Amino acid sequence: LSLNITEALCIHQPVLVMAARSSGNVMWRSSCLLPGRVAAVCSRGAGSVSSASEPLSSLQDKPRTLEDLPRVTLWELLYRMTFQGFHNRMHELQIYEKKLYGPIYRGATNHICVNTPQLLAEVLRNDNKLPSRGDMAVWKEYRDMRGFGYGLFTENGEKWYNFRAVLNKRMLHPRDSAQYCDTLNDVVTDFIKRMCYLRQGSPTGDLVPDIANEFYRFSLEAIASILLETRLGCLEKEIPKGTQEFINSISKMFSYNFIVTLMPKWSRSLLPYWGHYIAGWDGIFNFGEMEVLQQRLDDNQDVEGQYLAYLLSNTQMSMKDVYGNISELLLAGVDTTSNTLTWTLHLLSKNPQAQDRLYEEVSALVPADRIPSAEEVTRMQYLRAVIKESLRMYPVVPINARVVTDKDVTIGGYQFPKNTAFTFSHYAISHDEDVFPESFTFKPERWLRDGRIRPNAFGAIPFGFGVRGCVGRRVAELEMYLALFRLIRQFEIKPDPTVGELKCINRTVLVPDKPLSLHFVDRGGENAA
Numbered sequence: 001l002s003l004n005i006t007e008a009l010c011i012h013q014p015v016l017v018m019a020a021r022s023s024g025n026v027m028w029r030s031s032c033l034l035p036g037r038v039a040a041v042c043s044r045g046a047g048s049v050s051s052a053s054e055p056l057s058s059l060q061d062k063p064r065t066l067e068d069l070p071r072v073t074l075w076e077l078l079y080r081m082t083f084q085g086f087h088n089r090m091h092e093l094q095i096y097e098k099k100l101y102g103p104i105y106r107g108a109t110n111h112i113c114v115n116t117p118q119l120l121a122e123v124l125r126n127d128n129k130l131p132s133r134g135d136m137a138v139w140k141e142y143r144d145m146r147g148f149g150y151g152l153f154t155e156n157g158e159k160w161y162n163f164r165a166v167l168n169k170r171m172l173h174p175r176d177s178a179q180y181c182d183t184l185n186d187v188v189t190d191f192i193k194r195m196c197y198l199r200q201g202s203p204t205g206d207l208v209p210d211i212a213n214e215f216y217r218f219s220l221e222a223i224a225s226i227l228l229e230t231r232l233g234c235l236e237k238e239i240p241k242g243t244q245e246f247i248n249s250i251s252k253m254f255s256y257n258f259i260v261t262l263m264p265k266w267s268r269s270l271l272p273y274w275g276h277y278i279a280g281w282d283g284i285f286n287f288g289e290m291e292v293l294q295q296r297l298d299d300n301q302d303v304e305g306q307y308l309a310y311l312l313s314n315t316q317m318s319m320k321d322v323y324g325n326i327s328e329l330l331l332a333g334v335d336t337t338s339n340t341l342t343w344t345l346h347l348l349s350k351n352p353q354a355q356d357r358l359y360e361e362v363s364a365l366v367p368a369d370r371i372p373s374a375e376e377v378t379r380m381q382y383l384r385a386v387i388k389e390s391l392r393m394y395p396v397v398p399i400n401a402r403v404v405t406d407k408d409v410t411i412g413g414y415q416f417p418k419n420t421a422f423t424f425s426h427y428a429i430s431h432d433e434d435v436f437p438e439s440f441t442f443k444p445e446r447w448l449r450d451g452r453i454r455p456n457a458f459g460a461i462p463f464g465f466g467v468r469g470c471v472g473r474r475v476a477e478l479e480m481y482l483a484l485f486r487l488i489r490q491f492e493i494k495p496d497p498t499v500g501e502l503k504c505i506n507r508t509v510l511v512p513d514k515p516l517s518l519h520f521v522d523r524g525g526e527n528a529a
C-alpha cells in the first residue's frame, strides 16, 4: 500500500491514513520521565499538554528527531478502524490517539500528527509564500486523463499562487462577498418558501424531515448562483434531472475517493471501484450547466454576471484554468456550508436559551419588514458566535495538513527534514478541555468580545490559516449568516423527540449519523419574504 498522506486529503475530507511500524507510545511515556520542566508538562497527562503556554521546543535542550516520536502501526490503525469501530469516527480517533501518544506523534505513512494549538501554530508559522497541503495525485490523475485543468485544491507552487491572486480579488474580503448579498438573499427567500411548503405537508404542520438534505439543496443553489450565475432549481418541488445527477456524481466521487487512494494501481482494472470513481468525476465535469459554460467559453461569448464574468475577463487565466477552478469551488462550497447549518440548527434546537438570545439580537437589529444586508448580519456578534461555536464543536473539516517543502523545521523540540507532512487534529484540539472548558457544551458566548478572556486563536480555525486558508470563507459566512438570520426570525426551532441522540460521523465532512428532522414553529410575525 503506497498511500501519500495528502492523496487521502480530498476537498474538505478527513485524512484516513495508513501507518507503518510503531515505537510510539513507549516514547511518549518515556518522555514523561524527562527531568525538569518537560516532566512537569508531561505529568499533567497527554490531553493537558496542549495547554502548556510555552512551545515544547523551548523546553528541551537538545532537539530530537522524528525517530524519537511515538508511532502508530498499520495494524494498530486497522484494528482501531475495524474492531474498535473508528472507521467512520476518525475524528474521535484523534482524541483517542492524543490520550495514547500525547501532543505530537508519528501517524500513518510517516506524517506527523499535532494536536495542540501551540504546536499547530508552530507548524503554520512556517507557511511560506507557497504553502502546500500536499500532492492530490488521484484528483490530478483524473484531470490529466481527460485533459481538464487544475484548480486551487489541486494546484501548488507558483501556478497556485497566480490562481489565488486572481480568485482572492472577488472572494476573500467581506466587502467582496457583500456584492453577492442580493443573490444570496434571493436563494434564502426560496429556501424559506420551501421550508413553509415542507412543514405544511407534514403530519404536525411544522416538521421538516432530513434538514441536512434541505441544506444541501440550499448550499448548491447558493454557490451555483454566485459561480455560474444561474439558478439550478434545487429548491423547487422536484430537482431538475441534470442537477440531481450532478449531486449523485459528487457523492459517488467522494465515496470512492478514499478507496482509490488506498488501493494499488494494478487493482484498478480488476475491481469496479476505479470505474465508479471516474464516473463520479465525469458526472461532475459533464454537469449540464458546466457544459453550457464550456460552450460559451469555446464560442468566446460574453458571460453576464459577477464571479464568472470576472474570471473570464481576466487575461491571466486560460479557459481551462477557469473551468478547473469553477469545478473545485463548486465542490468545496456545498457540503461545508450545508453541514455547518445542519449542526447549527441541531445545537440551537437543543439549547433554547441560546436560541432565544439569538432571536433577541436578530429581531432587535433589523426591522421585521426588511431583509438584512451583508453589513447588518456581519455586525451581529451573537449570530457570528453561534456559527463559530457550531464550527468548533463540529468542524466540518476535522483534519488538515501542511507539507513544509522548503526547509528543515523544528516543531515541539523535534527536528524534521524538508518535505515532512504534518496533519492537524482539529477535532481533538477544539475538544480539549484545557483550551475550551466544557468543550462538549454549546456556549456561543465564549466567542463574544465583551471583555472575557478569548480562547487560543489556534484552538478553532475551521477555515484554515494564512494565504492557503479557505478562499470561500467570506462567501460561506455570509451565506450562513443570511440563512440563519431569516430562519430564526421566522421560526422557533424545536427538536423532534423521535430522532433520539444524534451522533456525528465522518463522511467527507462531519455529518449526522441519521436524518435529522426538526420542528419549525412559526413565530407569527409579519416578516419580509
Ligand code: HEM
Residues within 6 Å of the ligand: 012, 133, 152, 153, 164, 223, 328, 329, 330, 332, 333, 334, 336, 337, 340, 396, 397, 400, 401, 461, 462, 463, 464, 465, 466, 467, 468, 469, 470, 471, 472, 473, 475, 476
Ligand atoms: C463552512 C464552510 C467552509 C469551511 C469550514 C471551509 C473550510 C476550509 C478549510 C479548512 C480549507 C483548507 C484551508 C487551509 O489549508 O488552510 C479550505 C480550503 C478551500 N475552500 Fe473552504 N470551507 C468552507 C466553505 C467553502 C466555500 C463556500 C468555498 C467556495 C466558494 C470554499 C472553497 C475552498 C477552496 C477553493 C479551498 C482551497 C484553497 C487553496 O488551497 O488555496 N470553501 N476550506
